[in-house]
Amino acid sequence: MFDLFRRSQYSVKNDVLSGLTVALALVPEAVAFAFVAKVDPMVGLYAAFMVGLITSVLGGRPGMISGATGAMAVVMVALVVEHGVEYLFAAVVLTGVIQILAGVFKLGMFIRMVPYPVMLGFVNGLAIVIFLAQLGQFEVKSAAGAKEWMSGPMLYWMLAMVALTMAIIHFLPKFTKAIPASLVAILTVTAIVIFLDIPIPSVIDYVRSESNDMSATLAGGLPTFSIPEVPFTWETFKIILPYSLILAAVGLIESLLTMSLIDEITETRGQGNRECIGQGSANFVNGFFGAMGGCAMIGQSMININSGGRGRLSGITAAIALLLFILVGSSWIESIPLAALVGVMFMVVLGTFEWASIRMVNKVPKSDAFIIVLVSAITVIADLAIAVIVGVIVSALVFAWKQAKKIYATKTIDENGSKVYKVHGPLFFGSIRNFQDIFEPKDDPQDVIVDFLDARAYDHSAIEALDALAERYQRRGKTLHYRHLSPECKLLLDKAGDLVEVNLIEDPDYHVADSKLA
Structure with a gap:
């Protein structure tokens, strides 16, 4: 099971370096999704650490990165607002149980039945969502506390550093692939911004702006075990069950579709049922350690794959590095400029979006083109789970019509x-x-x-x-x-x-x- 180094195509050096790169990109994402779910940033960071570590060891897709995600955060927020964070932890525990049962009963195989046009729509829609999420980094708070778009020198410097990051990632592999281009880009841009004292926001600026706490920090301790403080009654179960079912479905759909995408890129095959058990185990543990739960992250997974990460060690490295950042290296991470991370994510968007699908529009059946656009649009407007379910239903109806x-x-x-x-x-x-x-x-x-x-x-x-x-x-x-x-x-x-x-x-x-x- 624990095949960290077994296969020859897995490189320890590549896995470790790509894992470090992913860890740097995980920090602002985990914090952002914690704010979406209306919980403390540490709840998101602990989730990124534990989900990433456990799924890397137990999951069915080496090289895939998991952590706190926006798709699950938007489901959690209503439960947190109405009942409090302890009910969220209880719901995450139940989510884990449901996902484990899905793996035990081998429901992961059904992801292979998702039609190709739905997969294209999923990939394109998620690329658009990632792109739109980065635009929020170009906002600052005015003196009155309202958000407004950057302007003047700050905007110009921000754009310049984003462009420099993207240029390094694009051109460096043409000269050497010894070190992941994304890691070099982040370190280079960070050094330039600090050395020249360029006035653009850093990771800690973002955290303090979102939390309205100018003393906020990413420093923390180890997550501690705690049973969710909720009444162990039938009433509590009825409250958390609907949320747990939705979280389990959203998490598995996103994870298994991301697994299918990585399978295609790496020309290997992941184990869907094992991934269900890995994701479920991670969420089950999360609920007892004060974390918000999570699933596979297509953006960070693409960073890992593009940086050369192929084995389980890459995900394990990312998770442990993230924990070390929290424990002893928070001051270093806090100083990373957002522009470097935005540039990395923009390159992920360019690599994730299936540009060939635009050229295919006039060459494929109109029904397939419609499904691609439909799934992409619903992914952006609503959420991934609804988009995939609608896409599968429409595909089935189209198939039935043709067979009829x-x-x-x-x-x-x-x-x-x-x-x-x-x-x-x-x-x-x-x-x-x-x-x-x-x-x-x-x-x-x-x-x-x-x-x-x-x-x-x-x-x-x-x-x-x-x-x-x-x-x-x-x-x-x-x-x-x-x-x-x-x-x-x-x-x-x-x-x-x-x-x-x-x-x-x-x-x-x-x-x-x-x-x-x-």
């Missing part, structure tokens, strides 16, 4: 004068109307045969359609026979069961999705 058009029948007259309809294609809820239009009870001869050798009845709607067709012929006093239906079809037919001809040698044997047999 594939049912047809060839018509012949056999040697006995019976008319034979040989049906081809799937019979299910979407194709019933087309199936019914095939037949001509009024003009057909006295004896009619419907042959399903090249067709399948898939669901209860299909069974109802077979019964209804039999009734149409019986009302006209004509005889209808069904051939090559499965035994389950014969069992489920209420009115046409006696019309099914049984051929033990030729009849197919398949299952029908019907609640009567569930």
Whole structure:
């Protein structure tokens, strides 16, 4: 399980250096999401440390970075505001239990069923969300305490340092890949800003601005064990259960989709069910150590992969380095200019957005292009979980519509004068109307045969359609026979069961999705 160094393509040096880079970028993200959730910054930093460490050891995707995320923070805020932070910790514990159960019952495999257009929409939408989140770093507080956009020399210096960061990340790999370009960019820009005393905000300026506490600091101690101080009653369970279900779903969807993206980039395959258990274990522990819970972070994961991090050691390094920053190195981290971190995230945006999808718009089916745009838009406007669920539903409906058009029948007259309809294609809820239009009870001869050798009845709607067709012929006093239906079809037919001809040698044997047999 603990394969930290086993595979040859994993480099200890690359994992350690990329982990340090990720740790630097984790600090402002964790603090920002803590503010979104209306909790203390340390709650977000502890979450980034523990989720990152535990998922790196137990999770199913080496190289993927987890921590406190905005997708989960926006769900938490209502619970914190209404009931307090202790209820949040209890909800995070229950979230972990739900996610572990999802892994135990192997629900992680269903992420492989997410259609490719939905994946493209997810990636593009998340890239836009990351970009928009960075724009907040260009705001400052006026003397009256209101937020306003930077202007004058501060804005120009901010843009210049962001551009310098991006230039280093882009050009340095052309000369050497010995050190992650993002780490070099952060250290270089930080040194320039400090040496020249450039007047742009640093990490601690952001923390103090958001908390309205000019004495705030990122220094802290080790997280301590504590059972959430909530009543252990049925009422408490009813309060936290809806939030835990949503947090578990959002966390797993974001984590498993991020895993699929990294699988594609690295041409490897992660373990979805193991990742569910890893994420659940991390959140379960978080709730007992005063942390807000979290899931995979696509931005930091992309930084890690682009910096050469491939193994579990990269995530472990990032988590431990983050803890060391809190314990002994807070003054160094606090002095990092936001411009350096914004530049790193802008490069993540450029690398994450699937630019080829823009060129594909006129080359792919209109339904696929629509799904890509729809999922991207909902990801930006609402949240990731809703976007993916809507995308999957729309994709399923589009698929059903296309499959519904594939049912047809060839018509012949056999040697006995019976008319034979040989049906081809799937019979299910979407194709019933087309199936019914095939037949001509009024003009057909006295004896009619419907042959399903090249067709399948898939669901209860299909069974109802077979019964209804039999009734149409019986009302006209004509005889209808069904051939090559499965035994389950014969069992489920209420009115046409006696019309099914049984051929033990030729009849197919398949299952029908019907609640009567569930």
